[in-house]
Amino acid sequence: MGGKYRITGNTYPRMRRPRHRLKLALSAVAAVAALGLAGWGTLQLIDVFTGGDKQANAADRAKTCPSPKASAPVKALPRPATIKxxxxxxxxRSGLAKAAADELKKRGFVIGKVDNAPAAYDKKVPGTGLLIGAPAAANGSFPVLTTQLPGAVHRTDARRTADVDLIIGAKFKTFSTPAAAASALTTLTKPAPAPSSC
Known part of the structure; x- marks a missing residue:
């Protein structure tokens, strides 16, 4: 081309689309948001797999589930010397009641009547023994005597006296050893921790 439109020098006009700054700004914002979400998701995964919220969870549990406390102590049980x-x-088997009475006397119990069982119970107690007493004996004398004769069945009647009947049954062999009975009695008198409901 010649004349007035002749191009001289080394600069040439370039034809470009006009820049859209708005598109660039939106792209930058989207990139930052995507990176933020990716970072937050990574942190959540790290917490899940490493237990990062253990302290927070423990604090929440402590608020909703208090630490277990020992329940009220068991009512004081009577001493053998106060149980007749x-x-x-x-x-x-003949002589069994006398032998049992002698053994319980050695262990500190007060012995009352010693005899064969009444007809209502004679040869009709299939277990180790049967304890019969007033309703108050259920939480007093019965547990103490059961430490001596585990498996004995308890039954209350209408008597108003504090004495307890021990009817020796068919499966009776011997009383617990003194050490085992003392251990069982200690367990009865210790408070048990309250069960946790959490």
Whole structure:
């Protein structure tokens, strides 16, 4: 081309689309948001797999689930020296009531009547023994005597006296050893921790 439109020098006009600054700004914002979400998701995954919120969770549990406390102590049980026991033999073995009475006397119990079982119970007690007493004995004398004869069945009647009947049953062999009975009695008198509901 010649004349007035002749191009001289080394600069040439370039044809470009006009820049859209708005598109660039939106792209930058979207990139920053995507990076932020990716970082937050990574932190959540790290917390899940490493237990990062253990302290916070423990604090929340402590607010909603208090630490277990020992329940109220068991009511004081009577001492053997305050328990009067009547001993009856419901088995065909002779002399069993006397032998049992002698053993319980050595362990500190007060011995009352010693005899064969009444007809209502004679040869009709299939277990190790049967304890019969007033309703108050259920939380007093019965637990103490059961430490001596585990498995004995408890039954209350209408008596107003504090004595307890021990009817020796068919499966009776011997009383617990003194050490085992003392250990069982200690367990009864210790407070048990309250069960946790959490």
């Amino acid at each position: 026991v009547n001993i009856y033999n419901a088995t065909p």
